[in-house]
Amino acid sequence: MTLRPDGFDLDHHGDLEVGHGLVDLAVNVRAGTPPGWLVEEIGASLTDLAGYPRQDAALAAVAARHQRDPAQILLTAGAAEAFVLIARAFRPKHPVIVHPQFTEPEAALRSAGHLVDRVLLSAADGFVLDARVVPADADLVVVGNPTNPTSVLHPADELRELARPGRILVVDEAFMDAVPGEPESLVGASIPGLVVVRSLTKTWGLAGLRVGYVVAAPGLIEQLAAVQAHWPVSTPALAAAIACSNERALAEASEAAVELDRQRAHLLAGLGCAGVSTYGVARGPFVLVHVAGALGLREQLRERGFAVRRGDTFPGLGPDWLRIAVRPEAVTDAFLKVWQDLLG
16 A cells, blocks of 8 residues: 555555455446456457567447547556556646546656645535536646546536646546447547546456557547557457457447436435435545445445445545445345444
8 A cells, every 4th residue: 555645545445445256336347347258358359468469449339439540549457557657657747636536547647756735625515526626727637527526527618627738638538438328528639638447348348358448639648658668558458449449339239328317317216214424426436425434334334245445545534434335126125224233
């Protein structure tokens, strides 16, 4: 564990919460994934492992999925690698991270020697972004949409307000395909300085495969590619990128997003009946809750077989916050019963 000077462990992630025999409500990967057809597509690529990975087909597939040019796409070993490349490729004088959000962008920037400033969104305001709170001289701004861990989906128009000459605007859309219709996505926008980061991990259950991508103007893609290692994405990961970009996959992801909406509403209703406080409108595959004594409650839940994500490692939050992944109703009901017994 690497503690920053302010005490936040930016290297802590949900997978560290999971243990043998625990029901996983800590990691935001869709239940029941990867689907069988995707496993078959990935498995079929294993006969090509003797050759070095060739990206052309995967770049074309991802570009077509977003109606972009392949020169606007950079394939990465998960979204995490994208943040490392951003930290290496760009030399901002005043980088700003909008928190609470995924800690990997800040960790990557700090590891690359950048002095990072934070803008903290308020629970009282529902963790909703107000572009005016970002310093005008910030020349690199990172924001998640929908944001992990708050689950808030920021309006695209508000994000556009962050763009300005000389600024690189990084929007982490790792969970955007979990939102029906992706209404606030900027992946197809032509905004100078915009860098959109995407992941195939969450919807398709590919955390162990490591595959994601960046969408940006060709000049920015060239800068990122210049600091990327050769052959960064494996042949099986390239096969996954192709398979997850076709019409069948997009239709399945769309159906999964609608189902997720229903499952999340079920979870929120159960939490509400238990008197738990939530802030903002949750749109991601997880919810953020505020409850007194959350860290102790988290340990009690583990003793009863459920793993949830602690919130105190996210800048802007504290020891009374927990993140809970959305799961099918039967799993949620079992969790809620234990939750209510403990708070009883």
